[in-house]
Amino acid sequence: MKESKNFCRRMARREFISTVGGGFSSLALAGMLGHEGFFNPLSATTVQGPLATKLPHFAPKAKRVIFLFMYGGPSHVDTFDYKPELFKYDGQTIKIKTFGRGGKKNEGRVVGPKWKFKQHGQSGQWVSGLFPHVATCVDDIAFVKSMQADSPIHGSAMLMMNSGAILSGSPSLGSWVNYGLGTVNQDLPGYVVMLDESGGPISGAKNWSSGYMPASYQGTTFKAHGSPLLNLKSVQGMSMTEQQRIIKSLNHLNEGHLESRYDNTNLEARIASYELAYKMQTTAPEAVELEKETEETKRLYGIDEELTQDFGTKCLLARRLVERDVRFIQIYSGGAHNDHNWDAHGDLEDNHNLHAGQTDKPIAGLLKDLKRRGLLEETLVIWGGEFGRQPTAEYAKGTGRDHNSAGFTMWLAGGGIKGGMSLGSTDELGNEAVERPTHVRELHATILHLMGMDPNHLSFLHGGLEKRLVGTAGADIIPELIA
Amino acid sequence: MSVPLKPSHLRPTIWVFVSCTFLAALLPQVLSAQTATGWAYKTLTKVTPPTGSQASTPLDAFILDGLKTNDLTPNPEADKMTLVRRAYYDLTGLPPSQEQLDAFLNNDSPQAWSQLIDQLLDSPHYGEKWGRHWLDLVRWAESSGYERDTDKRNMWKYRDYVINAVNDDKPYDEFIIDQIAGDIRPDKTTESTIGSGFLHLGVYDDEPADEEQFMFDYYDDIINTVSRSMLATSMSCARCHDHKIDPLSHKEYYQFLSYFRNLHIPLRIRHQDTSTVSIFDSEKENELNTQLTQGIQEVAEPRLKMWQAVNSLVSQHFADSNSSTRPKDVEFGFALEDWTYTQGELGEVDYFVEGELVDGPIYLASDITGITPTKIVPAAYVFKGKFSQAEAANRTFRVDINGGAWMYLGGELVFSKVGANQIKEDFEIALAAGDHEFLLIASRHRDLTLELNLVDGAEEIPWVSTDSWSKLNAKVGSRSNVKIDPSNPWAIAYKKNKELEKEAYKTLKPIEEKLTGSLVTAAYNSSEEKPTHILIRGNPHSPGEQVRPGLPSVLGDNLPTTSDGEDRRLTLAKWIADENNPLTARVAVNRIWQHHFGRGIVRSSDEFGGLGDQPTHPELLDWLAKEFVDNGWRMKPLHRLIMNSATYKMSSAPNEDALTKDPQNDHFWRFNMRRLTAEEIRDSVLVTADRFNPQVGGPSVFPTLPQEVLDTASRAEQRWDLEAGPEHQNRRSLYTFTRRSLLDPLMATFDSADTDTACPVRFNTTVPAQALTMMNSEFIAKHAELLTQRIKQEADEQEMESVVNTGFEMVLGRLPEPTEMEESLSLIASMQNDFGHDAATAVERFSLMMLNLNEFMFLD
Incomplete structure (x- = not known):
């Protein structure tokens, strides 16, 4: 955004208040303003308003996040959490306490893992046959095998993983990141979400909503095919030069209107927003021009194969967006309901073969491509779902597993993460985290920390409470993961 | 600095x-x-x-x-x-x-x-405008959120209640009593009962992981909304410990909570009637039930005819199947996704369990809620037919399906398979000689492809094939555009079926509305008496000292003494509405x-x-x-x-x-100065384009939204497109159905209120997405065109000065200044000369610009 003609400190403050806080005066900003002046909005001198770049609390290790959301809940015991005992008990009914969609149970029929596990990399991480490509990247990956979440039900668990609370209404992780740090590239949204081709996840827009924060922090859905952003192209097929001509007249009239209202920076901001919108219309399509990529790169992401084409395209887009300083990118594997996503209640093998098959190569391609371009260092990649799955079967017949939030695996790579390691563990059947149980809030705390923010100080005053992503009680980071 | x-x-x-x-x-x-x-x-x-x-x-x-x-x-x-x-x-x-x-x-x-x-x-529009201010405070939405994001029954009646209360200038103290205790006040009316819907407007998790936690979150939502909207006090701060800044104790929070302890709180309800109250007397109910029965009968006949037509198409498709190895008399049906999952076996569908084959896609469930099909996408296809077996033998079938398949012979399940991926499996059945009835149910997953073939040595004899159905139903879940090969009999069946659904929906909907019109989402007391305990650190599993209803001491010395009685919410409501409440x-x-x-x-x-x-x-x-x-x-x-x-x-x-x-x-x-609100922007565009429908009140409307937006909702298939008629397009924004999992980008971009917690002050942001919306969206393009038509009706079309003058008057209510006239004329001329547009298109671009003016969007 251009520097305001009438810029002076007084104006900056006024605009900031009216733009972000509405009638709240400084209240809504209280959380942000604090912490020894690091979040002083007055330091934002060029771009103003909610998306102005802001300084972090301390030097960040990660500048951007790519969250690969395996919606539906991938089975940890069939992917990365190797449980030899589980193979042995296959088919046997045992006493075991589980809690999933089907309620609380005290016994169940064990379903042995359906894929073989092998150790990979110099660090010897266990990976099942579902992820042969990711297996080649394990020395860059830190696995957290003792994750726990508050709910084993999709709706609330999705909100937990995305917004830190099982209750609907809180801002999502990407919103917090953009609230705390602002947007670097004003020509693109700072927080984009790519949905699965089968549709949005359960709870829809609540997963990328900014909750009680301004809508400017909410995620923007970004499409891998066709025009990437809603309303990016004129439905009337206006050319860019034509649009520019209209904006020229619009600006002229708006500036006439501004003359006698010169102190109102909202009017100015609105004039400037047309310039930004105009730029976005060139920048965003350019960001999705995959023709500019080599065939080798496209193959690396599996774009040449039908099975991996879609997710591969999204991963490659993520890299291109990362290069363009988009702060937070979330890609969904799986959408809609049932077997459209990782929610393998029926046939585990079919379900996971499909979803892992669609994502394994693209994910490995993304990690490798980021690494060879020197982007992985400052790009935090997160993999996981809203929970894992139970070691036992859900029904009398079949291999389907119910949900499990008592123990599951997520992994992180790049962006200040120590590679080639596993943290924590579940019990011998993978049912519950026993060694170093790690809550979703700790994962969130770690993500914010790596981005240069103190998770216990990044807050937003709402309803008389200083709301935080990590909850009012706060959360510790996971120091073991940090390089 | x-x-x-x-x-x-x-x-x-x-x-x-x-x-x-x-x-x-x-x-x-x-x-x-x-x-x-x-x-x-x-x-x-x-x-x-x-x-x-x-x-x-x-x-x-x-x-x-x-x-x-x-x-x-x-x-x-x-x-x-x-x-x-x-x-x-x-x-x-x-x-x-x-x-x-x-x-x-x-x-x-x-x-x-x-x-x-x-x-x-x-003006009745006053109540709409100021009612909306109240709706912002009370987390207004018409669905529950979470996975199913189910509609709340007739929630629009609460919205109309608010509009009417504002228009009638209902005393605010009375209004407050309605909100908190409209269902139990001694002088209660239908209206006051509807007002108590306030208590149930929040998000509702129909599948809570922890029921106690859910209950206390529900109370907290009510306490938070009541205390912030009526008392400007953040009482929720004291849920876990004493309020750190205001003199509200942990104990006082639970005393306050105890006023709501006997409120019925719905648990694990997956349909619209989470907490509903009938507001009609039995005579009226009976009358409506009669109407409903008649209505269903009226619909039944055309449905049956329609369905016979569909079946005859299918039969024709199998007309050549007289050979002994192919099935005959094949009938075809749909089943909907609302299967009753029974424990143990995924996909045991209730229609079959009951021994009946659904004859069509209209979901007429036994409960009152099911009359309106909540969705029109069939989830399973049913094929029923006969085949002859000359002599007893083992026969092998090969099923190739993407989804799930169940095959029954003479009522016995002989094969079942469910999966996300392509399943190709053989199964062998010992068949006796004679005629056999078979029934095949195929459920969709990613898309439905189904082949059922009889394997005869090296040969595969096709039995049932959906052929190009995969194209037909491609990505049903994501509702991508379906391309139908018009010559395919399946496609014809599918299309006819769609028409049938829409037709039946039109007929059934008014009847449904009449019957369910008796139900409102409202409060009522639970018959179960539960004590209230302080929860240590807010943990619902750590009850501490028991407390009775009571008011925070900071709020005055002469607080009413209250009992634990049935009407304790009324006591609270009256205290809040008391003129001595500071x-x-x-x-x-x-x-x-x-x-x-x-x-x-x-x-x-x-x-x-x-x-x-x-x-x-x-x-x-x-x-x-x-x-x-x-x-x-x-x-x-x-x-x-x-x-x-x-x-x-x-x-x-x-x-x-x-x-x-x-x-x-x-x-x-x-x-x-202020910018117009999201609603005011959309409404002003409608007014300016002369497309504004001033109707006040009534059920919410479903204006057309871009497909890519609908695709993001928790259940993309939910309802929206069933009601795309013109009566849905031009109503005030206030009347657009508020679905929690779906953000209308036009509204959200311009800072409409969040639906999940009280929104006391709207944000006021300026972001490029707003400019993109106002320049490029379907909505704005359409209304720029309509505005142009309106200008042309009033102005001298040949005279661009007259066009500009009229445009300014219609959009801004004034005539342009000379420089504005000059700029506008130069824009129109440039559109014609530099971009080769005809005069009409050139004026349309001018109209588009006018709708983007700061003067249009801001008030002095």
Whole structure:
């Protein structure tokens, strides 16, 4: 955004208040303003308003996040959490306490893992046959095998993983990141979400909503095919030069209107927003021009194969967006309901073969491509779902597993993460985290920390409470993961 | 970089780096600061307006007094054009028409202004505009959120109740009693019962992981909404421990909660009737049931015919199947996704369990909620037919399906398979000689492809094949456009079926509405008596001391004694609505002020405690509050009082001297400019394009949304496209169905209220997505075109000056200045000369520009 003609400190403050806080005066900003002046909005001198770049609390290790959301809940015991005992008990009914969609149970029929596990990399991480490509990247990956979440039900668990609370209404992780740090590239949204081709996840827009924060922090859905952003192209097929001509007249009239209202920076901001919108219309399509990529790169992401084409395209887009300083990118594997996503209640093998098959190569391609371009260092990649799955079967017949939030695996790579390691563990059947149980809030705390923010100080005053992503009680980071 | 901040703005920043936990240590200091912040708990007493100024109204006396003290001069009165727009938007949220403008501008009577205000307060649109302010506070939405995001039954009746209450100027104290206890007040009416729907407007998790946690989250949502909307107190802060800043104890939170402890809270309800009450008597119910039965009969016949037609198409497809190895008399049906999952076996569908084959896609469930099909996408396809077996033998079938398949022979399940991926499997069945009936159910997953072949040695004899159905149903879940090969009999069946559904829906819907019209989402007491305990650290599994209903002691000494009785919510409601409650009237008038002036006298209008802002004009606030109560808690007199003041009529123009002394306009030396709200923007576009449907009230509408937006909802297939008729397109934005999992980008981009918690102040952001919406969206393109048509009807089409003049009048209510005329003409000329457009398109571009003007979007 251009520097305001009438810029002076007084104006900056006024605009900031009216733009972000509405009638709240400084209240809504209280959380942000604090912490020894690091979040002083007055330091934002060029771009103003909610998306102005802001300084972090301390030097960040990660500048951007790519969250690969395996919606539906991938089975940890069939992917990365190797449980030899589980193979042995296959088919046997045992006493075991589980809690999933089907309620609380005290016994169940064990379903042995359906894929073989092998150790990979110099660090010897266990990976099942579902992820042969990711297996080649394990020395860059830190696995957290003792994750726990508050709910084993999709709706609330999705909100937990995305917004830190099982209750609907809180801002999502990407919103917090953009609230705390602002947007670097004003020509693109700072927080984009790519949905699965089968549709949005359960709870829809609540997963990328900014909750009680301004809508400017909410995620923007970004499409891998066709025009990437809603309303990016004129439905009337206006050319860019034509649009520019209209904006020229619009600006002229708006500036006439501004003359006698010169102190109102909202009017100015609105004039400037047309310039930004105009730029976005060139920048965003350019960001999705995959023709500019080599065939080798496209193959690396599996774009040449039908099975991996879609997710591969999204991963490659993520890299291109990362290069363009988009702060937070979330890609969904799986959408809609049932077997459209990782929610393998029926046939585990079919379900996971499909979803892992669609994502394994693209994910490995993304990690490798980021690494060879020197982007992985400052790009935090997160993999996981809203929970894992139970070691036992859900029904009398079949291999389907119910949900499990008592123990599951997520992994992180790049962006200040120590590679080639596993943290924590579940019990011998993978049912519950026993060694170093790690809550979703700790994962969130770690993500914010790596981005240069103190998770216990990044807050937003709402309803008389200083709301935080990590909850009012706060959360510790996971120091073991940090390089 | 230091900027002189006023103490009230410094204060919050002090709290920031002191986390809640550490605050405990600071409590003594906090409580001493309390004396400064506790103003809101002081009894409301009569205030005498300052004297000695030239103030024309008592209200102005307060303002002028403050301005004088701070050496500020009030702005002069705004011009009539500004005032009339200000008043229209302020009271109705709509722009004045040209006639309305002219009527006011040409009226030189000294009473013109006050008459205008009276006239606008009588407009039904007043209730819509000011009702919406209330809806912002009460987390208004019409669905529950989470996975199913189920509609709440007839929630629109609550919205209409609010609109009517505002239009009728229902006393605010009575209104409050309706909200909290409308179902149990002794003089209860249908309306008051509907008002109690307030308690159930929040998000609702129909599948809670922890039921106790869910219950207490539900109470907390109510407490939070009640305390912030009516008392401007953040009571939720005391859920886990004593409030760190305000004198509210942990115990008092649970005493307050206990007023709601006997409220029925729905648990694990997956349909619309989470908490519904019938508002009709039995006679009326019977009458409606008769109507319904008739209605269903009326629909039944065409449905049956339709279905026979579909089946005959399918039979034709199998006409050549007279060979002994192929099936005959094949019938075909749909089953919907609303299967009753029985424990143990995924996909055991209820229609089959009951021994009946659904004959069509209309889901007529036995319960009252199922009459309207909630979705029209079939989830399973059913094939029924016969085949002959010459002699007893084992036969092998090969099923190749993407989804799930169940095959029954003579009622016996012989094969079942469910999966996400392609399943290709052989199964062998021993068959006796003779005729066999088979039934094949195929469920969709990613898309439906189904082949069932009889394997005969090396040969595969096709039995049932969906052929090009995969194309037909591609990505049903994501509702991508389905391409149908028109010659395919399956496709014809599919299409006919769709038509049938829509037809039946049209007929059934009014009947459904009649019957379910008796139900409203409202409060009622639970028959179960549950004690209330303090929850240690807010943990529902750590009950502490038992408590009884009681009110926070900070709120006064003469609190009513309350019982644990059935009517305890009424006790609470009456106390909140009592004129001796120090907060209620102050909070209410502060909000009225806020919506007139852009900010409250207390800026933090939901927070009058220690975390909030100080009032900039405490005496004025108290004086207004007292006036409000003395006028019988009616809002209209207060609007008159405010709008007839000189303060309200001031211009919003900048003034260098005042900007230096009071940049935030703390003293109201001018009127605050504001951008239109999301609703006002959309509504104004509709009005300007002359497409505005002024109908007030009624069930919510479903205006067309871009497919890519609908795709993001929790259940993309939910309802929206069933109701795409014109009656849905042009209603006020207030009437668009508010679905929690679906953000209407036009509304959300312009900062509409969040649906999940009270929204006391709308944000006001400026982001490029707004510009993209106003330049490129389908909505704006359509209305720029309509505006152009309207211009052409009134202007001399050949004369571009006339076109521009008309355009300015229609969009801004005024004629263009010479430079504006010049610029507009140059734009139109450039569109024709540089971009080769005809005159009509060129004017359309001009219309588009007009709808993007700051002057259109902002009020002085």
